[in-house]
Amino acid sequence: MSDETVIIGGGPAGAAAAIKLSRQGMPVRLLERKPGPHHKVCGEFISYEAAQNLKELGLDLAALGAEPIRNVRIYNGENELTFDLPFTAWSLSRRLLDSALIEQAGCAGANVALGTAVKQLSRTHEGWKLVARSQSSAGQTSTELSAQTVFLASGKHELRNWKRNVKASNRYGLIGLKMHFRPSTLQQAQWKNTVEIHLFNGGYAGLEPIEKGDVNLCFLISQDIYKACGGNWLRVLNWLGRTSSHMKQRLATLTPRWCDPLAVSGIPYGYIHSPNDSVPNLFSLGDQAAVIPSFAGDGIAIALHTASLAAYVHTTGGDSRTYQQLAFNDLTQPVRNAEVLASMLSNRLGRTAAFACARLWPTLPREMVLRTRVGLSHCMQ
Template sequence: MKNRIYDVIIIGGGLAGLTCALHLSKQGIDVLLIEKDTFPDHKVCGEYISNEVLPYLNSLAIDPLAEGAISISKLKISNYNNKEIETTLPLGGFGMSRYYFDNLLFKKVKEKCKVVFKTVESISFQSEIFTVTTQDTTEYKAKYVVGAHGKRSNIDKKLNRKFSKQQSPWLAVKAHYDYEFPLDTVALHTFKGGYCGLSKTETGAVNACYLTTYTSFKKYKGIEDFQKNNLSKNPNLKQFFSEATPLFDSPLTIGQISFQPKNPVENHIFMIGDSAGLIHPLCGNGMAMAIHSAKLFSELFLKQHTTKKMNRSSLEKEYEKHWNNTFSNRLKTGRYIQKLLMNETTAGIGFSLLNTFPNMLNMIIRKTHGNPIQHA
């Protein structure tokens, strides 16, 4: 329908976009989801999800554990000086690949709303209506637009978002491996210039995903050399990369990962997931935050829509307030922890303190995670 005006267009079909589309469409909202890549597809991601979002997912008829997700209750941390800390996670979580998890959500979403696989070229807003134009020059119109396009996108540059003009020092590498690894554990192993997370996925494969700086990486000839001669200075990572069998033809990579503060609303577009703000992966809460942000927007939108008193300005203010109240302190804590961890001296002091006062680690974990969120 050429003249169709959707209630909401969601740009991006990651965890946040898919969850938002499912939540809204289940309540009768006319939603269009635009995603550039087809499903299923692997993505650079830690693939550990905090249990804080499990009740909410269940309320949307998504049950990761019934689909084979691995229940995780323990955390192991080590540094390249061979110091180790182990603890029980306050809430716990589950391991599931983005390949499976995103596709699980997508299959539910396509039953409820229209999905098109195209790349967005531009977004304009005039007379209270958005026009979203894709690269094939197709125009889609909606009363509201949600940005769920991920960590960094050309859309951010076209919207003139401040962080998109700045160079980022971070890159990430991810692959799956065949390796004997505890089912109930997520591990975080540091190395000079970064850290690597390990955890099991629903297939039994171990997901290894690490974040590092360009400065550290460019000293080596490539990924294999970097893993062999830098990551492997941590004994845990040395054992892993020497014994594990890669299951991908080659690792996945992503660059220019920005942890700079972002605005939850830009040019009247509601940002959710990594488009609104990205927590440092060492906190292990990025996937849960993406899902939670989708819930925040969906509930605020539906509250106004139900009363038939839609007010863009008040909705934008409410979403910004709720987003900041929910996530700002987590992001600040994540940035602070990363600074400490990336400095050899402060990291050493931190490990010594955590070994002496083990309860401090659970306090830190709680600062970067939320309580279980209520049903939709």
């Protein structure tokens, strides 16, 4: 039985955990199913607490080309609400962020295996057995691994026979779509330091600048709308442009970087891993620990927070149930707050009431931002 800790998934949660454990001298094997840098469906918003964690992990966001985000514009049809964030956030493509973290994990001493997908995970009387499949120029090879401890950081992807215990939700049937765009030269200034959120029934669209002057569009729509558009990307964009004149104007000045968008579905927004579902020596991180409604912009922060927490508990001799209880305590309130906001903003009446309240109490939007952060009060002390 190997004394390595095996980490499944090389996103922010998995790579951060690998860095933390390796720095403590623990043997780590990090398995990432993709063979190299790649894009993922993500708003790519790096909140203050996430930026602090990344700094501790050795990443210089400015040097990587990340864009600072200080302002928010929210649209409800033709109505606009603007406010300053209570902190400086950042925006960086997941392709660059994940690559930098994986590189840092390797430098810290982790055994990083790219292009390696875990096909089977099963318990043994000594720990865990994993069957991994690797892809190379020579073809596919299967490898059997053993470990005493496994960190499950597979993100939105479910591992066979280890699905999250998800309760039914009316937000489970949403489809997430993402595209990078190049704005026209005249329009580049309008994106400086600003994230936009466009609200509509059942979903929302987020636009924000990323590295090299590009803009990331990431949005959620219902399956019914997607089907009504025939699953056609151009028809979906046309539908999105009709949600407001503001969105129509944005799309008219943006040139897509890719032929087709990235897409994901079946995301269990509002999910929180219960300590009662804990499995000995299995630590669930990132989206496997909790899935906050994406408009809150704290998914990357949750990934890094759970990675740090799991690594600390593991290196100090704690068990997985202790970790899952601590994570549950930290994540429940921000996720629940974000769920309430998502529910309110998903319908016209709720959005109208929210905009009215924000105008009556100008500090309310900033307060809601703070109430959907994970570990922010600790970071800002």
